[in-house]
Amino acid sequence: MNTPSPTTTATSATHPSPAPSATSGSTAAAPALRSGQSECVVIVDFGSQTAQLIARRVREAGVFSILVSPASALKTISAMPVPPKGIVLSGGPASVYEENAPVADPALLDLGIPVLGICYGMQWACREIGFRVERADHREFGRAQISLTPGASTSAASTAAAPAADLLSALPQKTTVWMSHGDQVFPPTPTPPSASAASDAASMHTQVLASTPTCPLAAVRISRPGRAPFYGVQFHPEVTHTPQGSTIIPNFLYEICRCTGTWRMADYLESAVADIRRRVGNDRVLCGL
DSSP states (O other): OOOOOOOOOOOOTTSSOOOOOOOOOOSOOOOOOOTTOSOEEEEEOSSOTTHHHHHHHHHHTTOEEEEEOTTTHHHHHHHOSSOOSEEEEOOOSSOTTSTTOOOOOGGGGGSSOOEEEETHHHHHHHHHHTOEEEEEEEEEEEEEEEEEOTTOOOOSSOOOOOOOOGGGTTOOSEEEEEEEEEEEEEOOOSSOSSHHHHHHHHHOEEEEEEEETTEEEEEEEEEOTTSOOEEEESSOTTSTTSTTHHHHHHIIIIIISOOOOOOOHHHHHHHHHHHHHHHHTTOOOOOOO
16 A cells, blocks of 8 residues: 655665665656666556655665566566666555556566565565465554564474564664555465475475564565565555665665665766767757656
């Protein structure tokens, strides 16, 4: 579900200095990367009110970002001259089990690129991986307190304790987040429908990173053989109502995607102006904002 439009927050001091704020563009096909844009994170927009805010948070952290639609996401990424460092799946107002709910190509999860799913994005990805998404007994709207669970595991293959993953590094054991959802992710069914599904479930390792009293899987890390890890959060780290979001998003960018955080809006403006002048030449153009 969507959230109210929040205001800007400062980024974490434990990561590279943030770039100046940048307004992200509307959902569209990816432009060719210019000089200084060798690192890019793709935001897949499932219809969230805060999709552009996610892109802005990524840019404020010093990483170039673009917005794409779910239908064009895989094609856009495949056409990029340099693969993106990470993929973020936004929230959205729909339920994943509804008819005509927005979907992307599941191959996005098999590209070897780290993926972070937020709210609907988490639910869509987890459902594709084999988890259940159902209407929750307790809907959560507004502030909630998550508890980090560094030793918890719901792995079908192992019950060994695992440390809290890098996504929530440097967070206090309890922290306030902004929730806006009526559906929840639940572990896969005990009896997989097929032999291949049983094999996938046996090789999958899921770490529960955080929970609330009514949302057992508030944050997860899912590892599958031969694939980059998937991270999912049921809450919205991009909004100011999640104070530690300014740590969580940089954690994903730097600790998981291994971005360097060297992109700056000033560099983009300079290269964009040069590119427009090259393409337009002496012609006249109409710019609509």
